[in-house]
Amino acid sequence: MSSHQAIPRTGSLVVYKSRPARVLAAAEKIEIEIEGGQTKRVRPKDIFSLHPGPIASLAEIRPPEVHPQEAWELLEDTETDLKELAELLYGEHSPGAAWGAWERLSEGLWFEGTAEALRPRALELIERDRAEREAKAQADQAWAALLERLREKRIEPGDHASLQEVERLANLQGEHSRILKALGFDETPVSAYRLLVAVGYWSPTHNPYPTRVGAPEGNPALAIPSLADAAAIPGEPARLDLTHLPAFAIDDEGNQDPDDAISLDGDRMWVHVADVAALVEPDSELDREARARGANLYLPEGTIHMLPVALTEQLGLGLQACSPALSIGLRLDAEGEISDIEIHSSLVRVQRLSYAEADRRLEEPPLAELAQRAACYRNRRLTQGAAELDLPEVSVRLHQGEVLIRPVERTGARAMVTEMMLMAGEAAARYCLARELPIPFATQPTPERIEQPTTMAGMVAYRRLFKPSRTLVGEPGRHFGLGLDAYTRATSPLRRYADLLVHQQLRAHLRGGAPLSAEQVSQRAGEADQGGLIVRRAERQSNQHWKLVHLAQQPQWTGEGVVVELQERKATVLIPALALETRVRAKQPLALDQRVPLALVEVDLAQAECQFRVQG
Incomplete structure (x- = not known):
């Protein structure tokens, strides 16, 4: 169509950037009016002449609604141009009909080609x-x-x-x-x-942190072998019958995975540990699953286990009338030094106690004697430079939608159990060293300076000097925080893979079999450490989240904080009731360890932040 190639004249209809435009003046550059009344100066190649017009306004080109099928049928197997298509569609070649035909061609459904040569498309x-x-x-x-x-x-x-x-x-x-x-x-x-x-x-209180860090979302669903099958393994030693000794599994009320208990047998102390390695063999499916998870995940919402819950129900101490255990026996001298270490697969009869119940019986035998020896052991650790920080701790639990925050009291029973577990860890480490059994030793480097702070601000500052604990396989390193030269975690195989790995090595020794090599132990401990890092991060961030939820549900919250760090115009304050650190601004000068009244200002769960102000 030669008319489409001609220089457009004033009043003609053109296409500019797929939209209609009216020519206002034609020269070296062409002045056009576009929809909305705006004008532009464009080059001839930027437009396409559609109809010579003249049109006084773009409002004139509103074509009526028509269905293109009839025109499509009339053009079957033929080629035409835009002018004929306009006439077939609208019965005329007016500016409005030309624009309507252009739109039908541009949409590419019924027709295809160019304005000079277009054709109907195939029906399919x-x-x-x-x-x-x-x-x-x-x-x-x-x-x-x-x-x-x-x-x-x-x-x-x-x-x-x-x-x-x-x-x-x-x-x-x-x-x-x-x-x-x-x-x-x-x-x-x-x-x-x-x-x-x-x-x-x-939900308004949704906790995203376990998913964010990649923590496990549910308990493993794996089959577990029976104790009868485990007893039939070649070389499996007969269990030492210790059911005549009163044994006590002491833990927080409501605990569902009791994996350690304590006994006294004359001058010998026993720490009995759930015999998880009896059913979880190295490289079994259960072992690989536990290794990948690294540890139980303890959330305020509940516990996600590293091993099937059915295994806990079978091996948890005190959950059955008699429990299989791996028992660590030792003697303690007047200076708190460990000697005469024995380790046996055993059978024990365990009574479960909460810390509160144990505290009420702490003056009675055998708990009174165990507590006395535990105190002796603690004194030895402190003499050897153990760090003792008495900073607030809380337990955060979600119960029927309510966030329960309770202080973790350092009672006599809790202190006794802590020391007994450390004794067992040191005893297991020395036992394995003496027999050249490769195990993961827990170590912690000494900080740049050693202190014994007594104030809360001093303890917070000192804690920031601590270096992360590390796992070493082979020769043990000193654990600065515990004040021990050799230590391994061996009392929570239901909860931590590192403890299970130690048990697997001990059981191989007791059976007379070949233990894992140092290289194998190091590789497995490293894999479990990665899972453990994820678990600890999920726990830390989840506890913080639910503390903030607790505050958000109490917009009028007030309480007391202790100044633990000073910055210019700001102070870091530790709220003991929540074990929560926060920064505040204060109009008046503050001093370290000063107790200040606080009021909640705002909680932002999305940002994981809260703000307080100093009252008065």
């Missing part, structure tokens, strides 16, 4: 494209409706699949969210968290 292509366009239109409509609901802070059941992209970002498992971008929000985990809570996808 039309039907395919029409179905795709209808589906896209429905998807666009659904998308728009979803965004509108989200702006109104509501969702429907079918929206959950769409919001998974937002949840991935909130859980640090993705970097972008089309939804957040469309709503004009920053594509950040904080924005994602706020949206999911605002629309009800997450």
Whole structure:
């Protein structure tokens, strides 16, 4: 069509960037009017002449609605141009008809080609494209409706699949969210968290931290062997019958995995430990699962175990009338030194006590004697430089939607059990050293300076000097914090893989079999350490989250804090009742260890932050 190639004249209809335009003046550059009344100066190659006009306004080119099928049928197997298509569609070649024909060609459904040479498309292509366009239109409509609901802070059941992209970002498992971008929000985990809570996808108190760090989401569902099968393993020693000794598993009330108990037999003390290695053989499916998890995950919401719960029910001390155990026996001299170490697979009869119940019986035998010896052992550790920090600790639990925060009291029974477990760890370490059994030793480097602070501010500052504990296989290193030259964790094989690994080595020795090599132990301990890091991070962040939930549910909260660090115009304050550190501004000068009254200002769960002000 030569008319389409001619220099447009004033008043003619042209196409500019796929939209209609009216020529106002034609020269070296062409002045055009576009929709909305704006004018532009463009080059001739930037426009396409559609109709010579003249038109006085773009409002004149509103063609009526027509269905293109009749024109498509008339053009079957032929080629034509835009002018004839306009006449077939509208019965005329007016500016409006020309624009309508251009739109039909541009949409690419019924016709294809150029304005000078266009043709009808094949029916199967039309039907395919029409179905795709209808589906896209429905998807666009659904998308728009979803965004509108989200702006109104509501969702429907079918929206959950769409919001998974937002949840991935909130859980640090993705970097972008089309939804957040469309709503004009920053594509950040904080924005994602706020949206999911605002629309009800997450509860207002949702804890995202276990998922964020990649912690296990449920208990392992694996089959466990029977004790009868374990007893039939070649070389399995007969169990030492210690059922005549009163044995006590002392733990927090409600504890569901008791894996240690204590006994006294004359001048010999026993620490009995759940015999998990009797059923969890090295490289078994149970072993690999526990190794990957590293440890039990203790959340305020509940416990996620590293081993099947059925195994705990079978081996937990005191959960059956008689319990299989790995028993560590030792004697303690007047200076608190350990000697005469024995380790046996055993059978024990265990009574379970809470710390409160044990405290009430601490003046009675045999607990009174055990407590006395535990105190002697503690004195030896302190003499050897053990660090003793008496900073507040709390237990955080979620019970029927209520956050319960209770102080962890350092009672006599708790101190006794702590020392007995440390004795067992030192005894196991020395036993394995004497027999050249490779095990993971727990060590901690000495800080740059050694102190014995007595104030809360001093203890917080001292704790910041501590270096992380490390695992060494082969020769033990000193554990500064405990004041011990040789120590291994050996009393919680139901809860920690490192303890289970020590038990597997001890059992191999007791059977007369070949223990794992130092290289194998090091590799397995390293794998478990990675899982343990994830577990500890999930626990720490989850406890902090639920403390903030507790505060958010008490907007009028007031309490007391202790100044533990001073900065310019700010102070770090430790709230003993919550074991929570926070920074505050104060108008008046503050001093270290000063007790200050605090009032809650704000809690932001998405940011994991809270603010307090100093009262008065």
